[in-house]
Amino acid sequence: MKWTAHCKLRMMTVPAELCLLACLTVGLTLGSGPNKDIAFTFLLPAGSTECFYQTAENNCSMHVEYQVIAGSGLDVGFSIISPGGYRLVSDFRRSDGLHMVHPTDDGDYRLCFDNSFSKLSEKMVFFEVIINNQNIAGGAQDEWADVARTESLDYKLEDIRASMDSVYQHLERSRQLQAMLRAFETRDRYLLEDNLWRVSFWSCLSMLVMLTVAVSQIYTLRRLFDGTKRVCT
Amino acid sequence: MGFRGVGVLLQCYLMLAAAMFFDLGEQEGKCIIEEIPEDTLVTGYFLLEPWDMKSVTSSPHLGVTVTVRDPNHEVLMTKRYGKFGKLTFTAHASGQHYLCFQSNSTRFSVFAREKLKLHLDVQMGEHTIGHSTAKTKDNMALLESSLRHLLEQMMYIIRQQEYQREKEEVFRQISEETNSKVLWWAVVQTSILLSVGFCQMKRLKDFFIAKKLV
Numbered sequence: 001m002k003w004t005a006h007c008k009l010r011m012m013t014v015p016a017e018l019c020l021l022a023c024l025t026v027g028l029t030l031g032s033g034p035n036k037d038i039a040f041t042f043l044l045p046a047g048s049t050e051c052f053y054q055t056a057e058n059n060c061s062m063h064v065e066y067q068v069i070a071g072s073g074l075d076v077g078f079s080i081i082s083p084g085g086y087r088l089v090s091d092f093r094r095s096d097g098l099h100m101v102h103p104t105d106d107g108d109y110r111l112c113f114d115n116s117f118s119k120l121s122e123k124m125v126f127f128e129v130i131i132n133n134q135n136i137a138g139g140a141q142d143e144w145a146d147v148a149r150t151e152s153l154d155y156k157l158e159d160i161r162a163s164m165d166s167v168y169q170h171l172e173r174s175r176q177l178q179a180m181l182r183a184f185e186t187r188d189r190y191l192l193e194d195n196l197w198r199v200s201f202w203s204c205l206s207m208l209v210m211l212t213v214a215v216s217q218i219y220t221l222r223r224l225f226d227g228t229k230r231v232c233t
Numbered sequence: 234m235g236f237r238g239v240g241v242l243l244q245c246y247l248m249l250a251a252a253m254f255f256d257l258g259e260q261e262g263k264c265i266i267e268e269i270p271e272d273t274l275v276t277g278y279f280l281l282e283p284w285d286m287k288s289v290t291s292s293p294h295l296g297v298t299v300t301v302r303d304p305n306h307e308v309l310m311t312k313r314y315g316k317f318g319k320l321t322f323t324a325h326a327s328g329q330h331y332l333c334f335q336s337n338s339t340r341f342s343v344f345a346r347e348k349l350k351l352h353l354d355v356q357m358g359e360h361t362i363g364h365s366t367a368k369t370k371d372n373m374a375l376l377e378s379s380l381r382h383l384l385e386q387m388m389y390i391i392r393q394q395e396y397q398r399e400k401e402e403v404f405r406q407i408s409e410e411t412n413s414k415v416l417w418w419a420v421v422q423t424s425i426l427l428s429v430g431f432c433q434m435k436r437l438k439d440f441f442i443a444k445k446l447v
Binding site: 051164186207211 | 397
């Protein structure tokens with residue numbers, strides 16, 4: 001667990017209490033470890049493009065995965081545009097993708113999903129962005145070491161901190177994998193429900209067609225003979 | 234505003250400043266789909282800003298209407314918020330919930346058809362952000378709070394796993410239903426085909442005999 005502290009702990013005036021509160025909560029919520037993980041599922045209407053923006057800091061790594069869950073064709077176009085305006089990644093009509101941007105620049109990265117090639121079907125897209133703040137880790141370690149040195153149990157605390165860190169990392173990774181698997185399962189379930197509907201529908205239709213054809217065959221034949229009978233006499 | 238209030242605001246701001254944002258047109262609505270297991274507390278932090286901060290001359294009254302729908306498309310919650318806020322709801326049924334955001338800013342015809350920026354962060358499960366521990370420099374208290382955080386994370390993962398197991402059961406059920414339907418329809422269609430053929434032959438034979446053609 002790394003407490004990202006942008007202000008020193010030595011200030012003890014009243015605004016500093018506020019600063020301390022903010023910094024620690026920033027650490028626990030924003031950072032809480034060097035990973036930040038955002039996952040969204042959204043509906044992309046037919047023939048349109050949706051863009052999401054993610055702020056990144058200098059020299060971090062950003063990991064983007066996306067997957068199309070529903071929609072005929074199960075494909076979407078994807079692109080990542082850096083804060084400087086360069087197109088880093090450009091996928092054309094893929095059903096899932098995995099991209100890593102390292103090192104990142106300071107600013108807003110633009111992630112765009114493109115469904116303009118499809119006029120009729122809307123797509124449901126799941127995507128996940130994982131940001132690793134590598135440079136903050138170094139600073140926090142020093143802060144923590146400063147505080148720990150004042151205690152007599154500093155070795156044990158360091159140990160506990162290290163193992164808790166690794167547990168946290170593993171749990172984060174489990175959570176991210178779970179999200180991916182969840183998306184796969186949702187996609188397969190939609191596909192299966194579609195299949196069931198299609199099987200029922202086409203079976204009914206073909207049975208109706210068969211019966212109609214059978215009845216009209218008999219009718220046509222009878223009419224044929226009635227007609228010729230009239231002609232003959 | 235006491236320190237706690239300012240602290241919460243600052244926490245929201247700082248947290249959302251680096252969160253993901255997307256563009257929202259004036260009076261336009263966008264929806265996010267979240268797969269939530271039942272009896273889970275969901276907290277969402279959002280912040281609405283004008284797209285281009287430099288071109289803001291007057292501060293407009295920005296507002297967001299948040300509508301949450303449950304898996305049956307029934308409205309679970311509808312609430313109007315100001316520029317930023319925290320939305321909380323508990324999912325009673327497990328499935329796909331739709332969180333829709335629509336901007337309902339009071340227009341002074343300055344921001345007509347102007348783009349807005351919506352920062353969003355959705356978290357699931359109860360997160361005890363250690364407000365009380367932040368006041369002390371006690372390392373043990375900090376350790377305790379971080380252990381609690383780890384515990385919550387684990388509970389969340391276990392929860393999701395159980396939910397996944399439930400969904401897998403449903404999946405299996407649909408699979409077996411499809412399989413049995415395919416088999417049943419094939420049998421029915423074959424039998425109908427045979428019986429129709431048989432009936433046709435019989436009727437034609439009777440017809441020709443009646444017409445004295447055979």
